[in-house]
Amino acid sequence: MFKRKRIYGLRTTVTIMVCGVITLVLLVLYIIFSNLIIPQKRQALEDKAITIARTIALIPLVAEGLNEGKSKDIQAYTAKITRRNDILFVVVTDMNSKRYSHPNPSLIGLPFEGGGLDRSLRGEESVSEGEGQLGKSLRAFVPVYNGRGQQVGVVVVGLSLERVRGIVRQNEWIIIVILLSGAVLGAVGASISARKIKKMIFGMEPSEISKLLEERSAMLQSIREGIIAVDDEARITLINLEAERLLKGAxxxxxxxxxxxxxxxxxxxxxxxxxxxxxxxxxxxxxNGTTLVANSLPIWVSGTIAGAIVTFRDKTEITQLAQQLSGVSLYADALRAGAHEFMNKLHVIMGMTHMGLYDELQQYVSGTVINYQNEIGSITRQIKDPVMAGFLLGKLSRTREAGINLILAEDCYLPESAGPHITHELITIVGNLLDNAMDALNGMENKEIHLAFRYQQSRLICTVQDNGPGIPEPIRELMFTQGFSTKGENRGLGLYLVLRSVDKLNGRLEVLSEGEQGTTFIADVLYKVKGDDNE
Structure with a gap:
């Protein structure tokens, strides 16, 4: 069994990483301090000792006392220097290493102890560690010269080695405290920063954010609408594949x-x-000749506009979908009307059967079949497009159900179209004009609608005429506007769709209407026929 790898949260990961970086930096700083700052402190103490020794060596009193062999003045002067400079001792010797001064007066006149004097007796300055009567010390040796330039002795200045080491250790602890303080502050800062970062990303973990981004990307790319997002400077920050396809096509x-x-x-x-x-x-x-339907809206973040997003689709695709839905609706209406008519006829047949009127029943059925065959035969002879023929059969049943006489002109002719999109547009035109005519005949007697198709030289003239009350002039000026209707809310789309479909078929629409004499719609459109070489 494989051991599952442990995954830390964002807050823990950020804290560990920041603390690791801070620890590494502090370790480097400690190494730098240990190798530069601490040795510099020791060097500073050595420089202090040798500077004091040089100063004493230049005092005429010291050189004169050595020349004359007098130690009293030298002892008094060096004792004063020792107290004021807080050093361990100042010893002055002649060329025979005989002491002329010492913190312990009883040792004056005795030879210098602790070694390190040889180089100074040869005229060289030096610094060394040694142990004498006062313990271990850091000592600076400086030669003393008289007025004639002859070396007459040596000045030795001593600093307590234990004190030197204490000062060095004190500096080390100061450095350690500073570095530890930096580490603590860094850890606290890392924790606060991690908490703030977690808050900024809504408390989510990186794996969750990654998964969310992948899901969002997959969702955006699978949507059948083009999507473009911009930031607050109107620069594009997102565009999906569908948007690229639609815009490339345009x-x-x-x-x-x-x-x-x-x-x-x-x-x-x-x-x-x-x-x-x-x-x-x-x-x-x-x-560029393509019509897109777009929805644009701003993106609000914390009460301010942080960008905007637009979604869009090709209007042709939307129209085709609407036409398909409209066609299904029309077919459903036709089936419903046919079923209703069929049920009425079944009721008649059932009643005549119960009453035993078999001769009359035979005559009724024969007449119904002949009328239906004549109706179908008339449409199939004149309307060669099968989709349009089925559509008109449904409309005939629906108008009969509504008590309206739909009359198809005897001399009309409609050849099969070159493509389904032409048929869809024609169904939109005829269907909406017939529905509009049926609405106009509500409440009237002797309702009639005349429908005619005349095809000639790639042009089709479709005429829909009713014997309704007509359309007033003020309404005729507005009736093709989307949303305008005299029939209530959520209406006013049919004639708008008719005009749009006529435009798509490179046609024109004419309206003839006079008061109390009905209304005639004439649509003259380009109609390509199946198998036409000029297509």
Missing amino acids: GLTGAALGQPISDYWPTLRLEAVLKSGEVKPDKEIEL
Whole structure:
């Protein structure tokens, strides 16, 4: 069995890493102090001793006393120097190593002890450690010269070696205390920094953040909408694959990340969203012949706008989806109407069976079958597009159910279209015009709708005429506006879709309406036929 690797939290990891770095830095500083600062302190003490010795050696009283063999004045002077400079001793000797001064007066006149005097007797300065009557000491030796330049003796200044070592140890402890204080402060700072970092990332661990980013990236790339996000300076920070595909299809290429959105996609005007903070839903944007439907909204962080995001789709794809849904709805309505009509006929058949009217039943069934076959035969002869033929059969059943007589012109003809998108657009036109005509006939008697198709030289003229009350002039000016309706809320989309589909088929729409004489819609569109060489 494999042992699972232990994973530390972010706070623990940051604290350990920072403390490790601080420890390494402090260790380096300790080595530097140990090899530079502490030796410098000892050197400073040595320099102090030799400086005092040089000063004493230059005093005429010392050289004269050595020449004359008098120690009294020398002893008095060196005793005063010893007290004022807080040193262990000052010893003056002649060239025979005889003492002329000493902190212990009884030793004056006796030979110098502890060694180290040989080099000074030869005229050299030196520093060494030695042990004499006063214990171990750090001693500085400086030659003494008379006025004629002749060496007449040596000055020895001694510092207590124990005191020197104590000062060095004191410096070492000061360094250690400073370094330990730095380590403690560093550890506390690391802990506080780790806590603050954890708070900034909402208490999440790095593994959780990584997983969240991977999930977000997968989600953004799988969405069927283009997504672009910008920062507060309107520079692109995110763009998913669908956005790149849509924009590439519209002619926008090149690297997008880091680019100002105004340079990459000028017509989007996302900077306005950053400034105003307003949401702009379902805005249609033309981009090199491609129509995109975009939703733009700001990104708020702690009450301020930190960026903006836009989602968009190709309007053609949305339209096709809407048309498919609309077609399904229309087919469902047709089936429902047919089922309702079929049930009515079954009720008639059942009643006539119970009453034993078999001859009348046979005549009724024969008439129904003949009418249905005539109806189907008429549509299939005139309407060659199977989808449109099925659609019109459903509409015939629905209008019959509503008490409306839908009349298909005897001389109309509709060849099969070159592609399903043409059929979809035509169904949108005819379906919405028929629905609009049925709504106009509500509450009227002798309801009639006339439908005609006339095809000639790649053009199709579709006419829908009703005998309703007509459309007033003020309404005719607004009825193609999206959302405008005289029938209540959540209406006003049908005629807008009709006009849009007519535009897509490079056509034009004409409306003829007079009061109490009905309304006629004439749509003249480009209609490509299946198998046409000019397609």
